[in-house]
Amino acid sequence: MEQAKFKWVLRERSQEKPARLAEFSEQQARKVQRFHSSFKEYRPTPLTELSQLARDLGIKNLFVKDEAYRFGLNAFKVLGGSFAIGSYIAQQLGEDIDALPYVRLISDDVRSRLGAKTFITTTDGNHGRGVAWTANRLRQQAVVYMPQGSAAERLENIRAEGARAELTEMNYDDTVRYTSELAQQNGWVIVQDTAWEGYTEIPLWIMQGYMTMALEAYEQLPVKPTHIFLQAGVGSLAGAVQGFFASVYGDSCPLTVIVEPEKADCLYRTAAADDGQLHNVAGKLDTIMAGLACGEPNSIAWEILGSCSDGFVSCPDHTAAQGMRILGNPLAGDMKVVAGESGAATVGLVAEALRDERLKALKQALQLDENSVVLCFNTEGDTDKANYRRIVWDGAYGRE
Ligand SMILES: Cc1ncc(COP(=O)(O)O)c(C=O)c1O
Numbered sequence: 001m002e003q004a005k006f007k008w009v010l011r012e013r014s015q016e017k018p019a020r021l022a023e024f025s026e027q028q029a030r031k032v033q034r035f036h037s038s039f040k041e042y043r044p045t046p047l048t049e050l051s052q053l054a055r056d057l058g059i060k061n062l063f064v065k066d067e068a069y070r071f072g073l074n075a076f077k078v079l080g081g082s083f084a085i086g087s088y089i090a091q092q093l094g095e096d097i098d099a100l101p102y103v104r105l106i107s108d109d110v111r112s113r114l115g116a117k118t119f120i121t122t123t124d125g126n127h128g129r130g131v132a133w134t135a136n137r138l139r140q141q142a143v144v145y146m147p148q149g150s151a152a153e154r155l156e157n158i159r160a161e162g163a164r165a166e167l168t169e170m171n172y173d174d175t176v177r178y179t180s181e182l183a184q185q186n187g188w189v190i191v192q193d194t195a196w197e198g199y200t201e202i203p204l205w206i207m208q209g210y211m212t213m214a215l216e217a218y219e220q221l222p223v224k225p226t227h228i229f230l231q232a233g234v235g236s237l238a239g240a241v242q243g244f245f246a247s248v249y250g251d252s253c254p255l256t257v258i259v260e261p262e263k264a265d266c267l268y269r270t271a272a273a274d275d276g277q278l279h280n281v282a283g284k285l286d287t288i289m290a291g292l293a294c295g296e297p298n299s300i301a302w303e304i305l306g307s308c309s310d311g312f313v314s315c316p317d318h319t320a321a322q323g324m325r326i327l328g329n330p331l332a333g334d335m336k337v338v339a340g341e342s343g344a345a346t347v348g349l350v351a352e353a354l355r356d357e358r359l360k361a362l363k364q365a366l367q368l369d370e371n372s373v374v375l376c377f378n379t380e381g382d383t384d385k386a387n388y389r390r391i392v393w394d395g396a397y398g399r400e
Pocket of ligand 1: 075076077127193234235236238290291292294342343379380
């Protein structure tokens with residue numbers, strides 16, 4: 001279906017559960033959380049209840065899990081990079097990750113058995129900062145490449161963690177291929193947040209790392225949501241969170257909707273084609289939602305999303321801008337949420353579907369009404385402050 005630049009497709013959940021779901025169980029999530037909580041920076045991020053906004057929009061309630069508070073890094077991504085690096089070290093040493101909390105990871109014993117490692121990755125900003133942060137904490141090296149057009153502030157934040165970080169002239173997916181070649185040439189460890197043929201172990205650990213966020217939300221929610229909205233680039237975050245909730249709730253999992261920018265809607269295209277193939281988007285992937293500007297789905301994530309998710313929506317950029325302004329300017333009684341472009345996309349979609357008369361069919365398709373309790377994840381704060389002000393102060397990317 002298509003309306004006012006929004007496109008969407010609804011799918012039946014498969015009767016048969018994907019085998020991958022076993023890797024996103026509550027038990028696995030607790031193991032991941034034990035690892036994260038061994039870092040002194042660990043604290044659950046807040047789950048913000050926006051009841052006044054919910055009332056205004058005509059739904060029962062709206063909860064936003066606010067990852068701007070994660071480890072002081074302004075985004076959720078460090079959860080994945082840190083758990084993957086921890087799991088890689090555990091594997092190298094032949095130990096269980098439960099035996100390798102942070103204090104042991106930085107011990108002389110571990111350092112002398114492991115040796116010096118260099119971790120390399122591609123990022124639009126948040127993932128690379130998480131990898132650089134982890135390498136820095138563990139006194140190892142990180143090398144980070146960023147696609148063309150990445151924000152200067154995000155580059156500087158990665159360098160501030162002691163990593164070697166550079167901008168390229170390529171888009172995200174081509175930069176990933178480039179870093180993968182460099183890793184092979186130099187014997188470095190590639191820590192990429194997407195899988196491809198022959199490279200699945202680290203991406204799976206990264207996805208599992210994101211489950212800490214889902215587990216916290218599950219424990220913080222005062223009621224079971226009816227809807228979960230998840231933004232997606234390659235789909236690792238969405239796959240992990242969907243996998244967790246499909247595991248814990250089983251057949252009564254809330255209606256889950258995957259949200260992407262129209263310029264990089266590879267999961268929407270894959271869902272719409274429904275032909276058993278992954279469908280890529282090539283070219284510049286020109287969207288303000290930099291974290292979601294990925295044109296090639298993570299095949300592991302698709303195994304989960306393709307079977308368990310109920311809807312896929314492709315949105316114009318003004319959706320995210322709208323979400324940023326709404327979250328940054330709360331109604332009396334609600335808390336303010338500072339959300340970056342990728343972070344605000346889902347609240348933006350919910351608000352657009354409920355407020356824009358032209359999107360009635362979308363609202364109906366998403367089954368949003370006065371009984372809806374919605375859960376969204378603000379996956380980043382103002383990680384590009386100049387653009388945040390352009391949008392929230394100056395009204396850039398207004399509705400059409
Ligand atoms: C802030 C933010 N939100 C969401 C995502 C999407 O994650 P994924 O690429 O796993 O779909 C990213 C990815 O970089 C991000 O930085």
